[in-house]
Amino acid sequence: MSTVALKDVTKIWPDGTIAVDHVSLDVQDGEFMVLLGPSGCGKSTVLRMIAGLEDPSGGDILLNGEPVLDVPPRDRSIAMVFQDFALYPHMSVADNIGFPLKLSGVEPGPRSDRVGTVAGALGIGEVLARRPSQLSGGQRQRVAMGRAMVRRPGVFLMDEPLSNLDSGLRAELRAEITSMTRELGVTTVYVTHDQAEALTMADRLAIMRRGVLQDLGTPTEVYRRPATLYVAAFLGSPRMNLLEAQVYVHLDRYVALNFGEQNLYLSWSDPRSRAVARYHGDRIVVGVRAEALTPVTPDTPGAVLHGRIRYLEHHGHESLAYLDVGATAIVVDEIGGTAPGRPSSTGALRRLGGALQRLTKSTSAAASEDKSAPVSVLNDPGRHHRKPAELSVRLAPYPAVNPGHPLTVSVQMDALHFFDERGDRIDVGWR
Numbered sequence: 530m531s532t533v534a535l536k537d538v539t540k541i542w543p544d545g546t547i548a549v550d551h552v553s554l555d556v557q558d559g560e561f562m563v564l565l566g567p568s569g570c571g572k573s574t575v576l577r578m579i580a581g582l583e584d585p586s587g588g589d590i591l592l593n594g595e596p597v598l599d600v601p602p603r604d605r606s607i608a609m610v611f612q613d614f615a616l617y618p619h620m621s622v623a624d625n626i627g628f629p630l631k632l633s634g635v636e637p638g639p640r641s642d643r644v645g646t647v648a649g650a651l652g653i654g655e656v657l658a659r660r661p662s663q664l665s666g667g668q669r670q671r672v673a674m675g676r677a678m679v680r681r682p683g684v685f686l687m688d689e690p691l692s693n694l695d696s697g698l699r700a701e702l703r704a705e706i707t708s709m710t711r712e713l714g715v716t717t718v719y720v721t722h723d724q725a726e727a728l729t730m731a732d733r734l735a736i737m738r739r740g741v742l743q744d745l746g747t748p749t750e751v752y753r754r755p756a757t758l759y760v761a762a763f764l765g766s767p768r769m770n771l772l773e774a775q776v777y778v779h780l781d782r783y784v785a786l787n788f789g790e791q792n793l794y795l796s797w798s799d800p801r802s803r804a805v806a807r808y809h810g811d812r813i814v815v816g817v818r819a820e821a822l823t824p825v826t827p828d829t830p831g832a833v834l835h836g837r838i839r840y841l842e843h844h845g846h847e848s849l850a851y852l853d854v855g856a857t858a859i860v861v862d863e864i865g866g867t868a869p870g871r872p873s874s875t876g877a878l879r880r881l882g883g884a885l886q887r888l889t890k891s892t893s894a895a896a897s898e899d900k901s902a903p904v905s906v907l908n909d910p911g912r913h914h915r916k917p918a919e920l921s922v923r924l925a926p927y928p929a930v931n932p933g934h935p936l937t938v939s940v941q942m943d944a945l946h947f948f949d950e951r952g953d954r955i956d957v958g959w960r
């Protein structure tokens with residue numbers, strides 16, 4: 530049995546960068562936990578602290594319920610695979626995989642049995658006599674995983690192990706890694722910045738931003754009910770449509786969401802309407818995924834938005850229409866890393882991230898004290914910006930419409946997401 534627990538863990542580097550900010554996380558026995566977030570959000574630092582390669586500045590780390598901060602890495606029963614794995618070029622595949630066993634004094638007979646089993650499980654049993662230079666990228670990565678697994682670790686830590694591979698191979702290995710770790714029942718913490726990888730592989734995923742844990746749940750939970758605006762924007766393809774709306778309450782009847790030229794109405798009987806009604810007169814962010822929008826005829830009654838197609842994208846199995854509905858979109862700038870016009874060097878980003886985090890904390894505190902305070906995520910160019918909305922809508926392949934054509938979509942009201950000016954979900958108590 531192997532569990533991993535982080536209790537209020539913080540990591541502050543000597544230069545003042547807060548890489549990990551009060552993160553608490555419980556990984557269950559045999560669970561495949563994915564840490565997801567853009568570059569620099571602190572994922573690798575979390576992993577390295579679990580492995581014992583870095584010490585936390587605060588908090589505690591427990592393996593199997595026991596605190597391990599005083600336990601050296603080699604005694605933690607943990608194996609780690611990195612993006613830049615290094616194989617010994619002068620050794621055969623079999624010797625590479627068996628090397629950790631040799632170091633711990635396992636005899637050649639049992640060693641080669643164990644190597645054979647692991648190589649078989651990884652589909653590299655045929656290439657055991659080759660040198661690493663005679664392997665494909667995917668085979669080399671399998672050897673690296675075999676070497677990590679050969680000692681039967683209690684916990685498997687993987688840091689972007691697939692990011693150097695081409696996309697076909699990545700998809701193939703994704704499936705192999707998950708089935709292999711599940712078969713072995715080994716507890717795994719897997720780091721990636723690729724949301725598709727996270728959604729397909731994870732039992733649960735932990736989404737980080739600037740060292741802070743934003744959301745934790747199964748792929749379905751975080752996709753369906755993202756805890757924050759940031760998570761909503763991060764997950765899903767196409768990205769969730771995020772529209773600015775002004776809230777008006779018509780008591781006992783409905784809550785109107787005004788998008789500039791058009792309104793949607795949340796019925797008073799909708800359980801979320803009370804939470805949204807608290808923002809009467811204020812702006813909020815309304816999220817709606819493409820799959821919650823269905824093209825209809827223009828005279829369709831009920832929750833509809835009328836627009837004009839700005840452009841179309843053909844994806845073979847479907848088309849995406851981008852619709853101008855006269856609304857304003859909120860764009861979360863740092864999805865996928867660097868915001869436009871911001872420095873791209875990690876060092877500079879790191880410092881900027883720390884400074885922004887401190888600034889954000891103080892501004893959000895100020896905003897919560899004074900609701901009319903001018904600074905909010907809706908106005909903060911360092912984190913989000915606004916632009917005319919182009920609502921993504923799914924259409925059949927090669928639809929009979931063109932850019933410039935009008936299009937009306939019905940809106941599945943129970944699939945709307947509501948976020949406040951700080952980017953927190955409005956209808957809490959929802960999971």
Ligand SMILES: Nc1ncnc2c1ncn2[C@@H]1O[C@H](COP(=O)(O)OP(=O)(O)OP(=O)(O)O)[C@@H](O)[C@H]1O
Nearest residue numbers: 542546548567568569570571572573574575875879
């Ligand atoms: N040794 C270090 N000294 C100072 N800052 C560091 C050090 N290592 C990492 N950082 C900073 O800590 C923060 C978290 O880094 P970390 O490598 O954990 O992020 P990450 O999410 O894994 O990013 P990536 O996906 O690019 O590896 C970043 O701002 C990074 O620049």
